[in-house]
Amino acid sequence: MVSTKFFKKFLLTLLICFSTNFLVLSADKAEGEDFNMGEMIMHHVLDDYQYEIMHGLVIPLPVILYTEKNGLLIFSSSNLFDDDHVPLEEGYNGFKYYHGKLKSIDQDASYVDLSITKNVAFLILTATLMILVFLSVAKGYSKKNSAPKGIQALFEPVIIFVRDDIVKPNIGENYEKYLPYMLTLFFFIFFGNVLGLMPGAANLTGNIAVTLSLALFTFLITNFSGNKHYWKHIFWTPGIPIIMRVIILPIELIGVFSKPISLMIRLFAAITAGHIVLLSFIGLIFIFQSYFVGVMSALFVVGLNLVELMVAGIQAYVFTMFSSVYIGLATEDGH
Amino acid sequence: MELLTPGTGLLFWQIIIFLILLFILSKYAWKPITDSLKEREKFIEDSLESAKKAEEELVNIQNKNEELIAEARKEREMILSDAKKLSNSMKDEAKENAKEMADKIISDAKKVIESEKDKAMNDVKNTLAELSIDIAEKIIKKELSKDSSQKKYVDDLIKEINNSK
Known part of the structure; x- marks a missing residue:
C-alpha cells in the first residue's frame, strides 16, 4: 500500500515536472529575439560549461584545465562571461567560450579539458542520488528476514528483476560475479534517463561520452572474462572448412567491437532522439505562437514524456541485457 | 558532428565516477542487499519445506491415530466376545456340574432306596418265615397232640407219598 501511494505521488511529481518544461523554455526565449529551433535544441542536448536553468538564471561551473604552459588551471566558468552572460571576446586565462565550447586563444597551445561541465555536474548528482537511495535501501536489510518497507519495497522488485530476468538467464551459473x-x-542508466527528463536537466545518458564509457566497461569485462572457447570461436571457428575460417575471422573480429559500439549508439540515439522530439514539439509553440498549437503541443509533450519514461526503463533494460548476453557468450562452455 | 564527438572531460569523469559508484554500491549496497535477498529466499524455502513436512507429519499422526482407534475398537470387540464366550462356557459348565450333581444325588438316592427296599424285603421275608414257622409249629404242635390225629396225619402222608408214586 505504501509503495502504491508513493508511486502515485511519484507519477504526479513527474507530470508536474514535465509540464514545467514549458516554463523553463518560455523563459528561455521570452525576449522577442528570433527563435532558432535548431540552436535551442542543440543547446539543450549538448554539454555546456555552465548550467543554465532558465534564461538569465545561470549556475557557473568550475573549469579545470591542464595546459602544457601553465599547468593545472581551475577557475569558475563565470569568468568567461560578462554580467549579461555574453561570452567575453578576450576570454580568461587564455581561453574563451565559443558556442558551448572552450577554445584556446593561442591556436598552438595543447591542453586537457577536465572541466566540471553541466553533464559532469549531473553525473555527480546522479551518482550521489544513487548512493543515497541504495544505501537507504540496503539499510532496510539490516533487520533479518523482515518484509520490505518503503523505498526498499520500491526497489527490491527491480533488483530481483535485474538479477532473475536479466543477469541470471543470460550469464548462467557464475552470474554473481557480474551482478554488482x-x-x-542498470540503475545508473535508469536514473540518468529519468533525471534527464526533469525540466532543465542535462542530457546525461544521451551523451556519447557517457554511453561510450559504459560500453567500454562492458567491452573490457566481456573480453577479460572470455574463456578459450570464446577466443577459439573468434580466431579459428570450429566445425567449418578452413577457407571459411579465414573468411569468418575478420567478421568475428568486427563483431567483437561492433557489439559494444551498438550498445553505445543505441542508448545515445534513443535518449537524444527522445529529447530532440520533445524539444521540437515544445519549440513548435514558439514558432507558431498560437494558443491552439500551444495546447495541442502541450498535450502531445505530456504523452511523449510518458513514452520517454518507458524508454528510460527499456533502454536501461536493453543495455544491461545485452551486456549480460555478451558476457554470457564469452563465458559459456564449449558446446 | 559535435553531438557525436565524446568530450574528454566528461569521458574522464564518467569513468572515474562510475568506478567509484560501482565500488561504493557493490560494497555497501549490492552485497548486503543480494546477500539478504538470498538469505530470505532460503529462509522462505526452508519455511515452506518445513511447513510441508509438518503437514505430512500431521497426516501421518492422523493416520496413526485412526489406526490406533481401529485397533482399540477391534481389541474391545475381541475382549467383549471373549468375555461373552467365557461367561457362556462358565454358565454351561455350571449347568453341567449342577446336572451331574443332581444326577449323582438322584442315583445315590436310588441306590439307597434300593438297598433299603432289599433290606426291608429281606426283613419282611425273614419275619414271614419266622412267623410261618411259628405258626406251623404251633399248628403241628396242636395237631399232633392227639394220637388219632397223629396216626391220621401219618396215614395221610403215606397216602400222599403213594399217590405221588
Missing part, C-alpha cells in the same frame, strides 16, 4: 556491475549499470 549489472545492477550499477
Whole structure:
C-alpha cells in the first residue's frame, strides 16, 4: 500500500515536472529575439560549461584545465562571461567560450579539458542520488528476514528483476560475479534517463561520452572474462572448412567491437532522439505562437514524456541485457 | 558532428565516477542487499519445506491415530466376545456340574432306596418265615397232640407219598 501511494505521488511529481518544461523554455526565449529551433535544441542536448536553468538564471561551473604552459588551471566558468552572460571576446586565462565550447586563444597551445561541465555536474548528482537511495535501501536489510518497507519495497522488485530476468538467464551459473556491475549499470542508466527528463536537466545518458564509457566497461569485462572457447570461436571457428575460417575471422573480429559500439549508439540515439522530439514539439509553440498549437503541443509533450519514461526503463533494460548476453557468450562452455 | 564527438572531460569523469559508484554500491549496497535477498529466499524455502513436512507429519499422526482407534475398537470387540464366550462356557459348565450333581444325588438316592427296599424285603421275608414257622409249629404242635390225629396225619402222608408214586 505504501509503495502504491508513493508511486502515485511519484507519477504526479513527474507530470508536474514535465509540464514545467514549458516554463523553463518560455523563459528561455521570452525576449522577442528570433527563435532558432535548431540552436535551442542543440543547446539543450549538448554539454555546456555552465548550467543554465532558465534564461538569465545561470549556475557557473568550475573549469579545470591542464595546459602544457601553465599547468593545472581551475577557475569558475563565470569568468568567461560578462554580467549579461555574453561570452567575453578576450576570454580568461587564455581561453574563451565559443558556442558551448572552450577554445584556446593561442591556436598552438595543447591542453586537457577536465572541466566540471553541466553533464559532469549531473553525473555527480546522479551518482550521489544513487548512493543515497541504495544505501537507504540496503539499510532496510539490516533487520533479518523482515518484509520490505518503503523505498526498499520500491526497489527490491527491480533488483530481483535485474538479477532473475536479466543477469541470471543470460550469464548462467557464475552470474554473481557480474551482478554488482549489472545492477550499477542498470540503475545508473535508469536514473540518468529519468533525471534527464526533469525540466532543465542535462542530457546525461544521451551523451556519447557517457554511453561510450559504459560500453567500454562492458567491452573490457566481456573480453577479460572470455574463456578459450570464446577466443577459439573468434580466431579459428570450429566445425567449418578452413577457407571459411579465414573468411569468418575478420567478421568475428568486427563483431567483437561492433557489439559494444551498438550498445553505445543505441542508448545515445534513443535518449537524444527522445529529447530532440520533445524539444521540437515544445519549440513548435514558439514558432507558431498560437494558443491552439500551444495546447495541442502541450498535450502531445505530456504523452511523449510518458513514452520517454518507458524508454528510460527499456533502454536501461536493453543495455544491461545485452551486456549480460555478451558476457554470457564469452563465458559459456564449449558446446 | 559535435553531438557525436565524446568530450574528454566528461569521458574522464564518467569513468572515474562510475568506478567509484560501482565500488561504493557493490560494497555497501549490492552485497548486503543480494546477500539478504538470498538469505530470505532460503529462509522462505526452508519455511515452506518445513511447513510441508509438518503437514505430512500431521497426516501421518492422523493416520496413526485412526489406526490406533481401529485397533482399540477391534481389541474391545475381541475382549467383549471373549468375555461373552467365557461367561457362556462358565454358565454351561455350571449347568453341567449342577446336572451331574443332581444326577449323582438322584442315583445315590436310588441306590439307597434300593438297598433299603432289599433290606426291608429281606426283613419282611425273614419275619414271614419266622412267623410261618411259628405258626406251623404251633399248628403241628396242636395237631399232633392227639394220637388219632397223629396216626391220621401219618396215614395221610403215606397216602400222599403213594399217590405221588
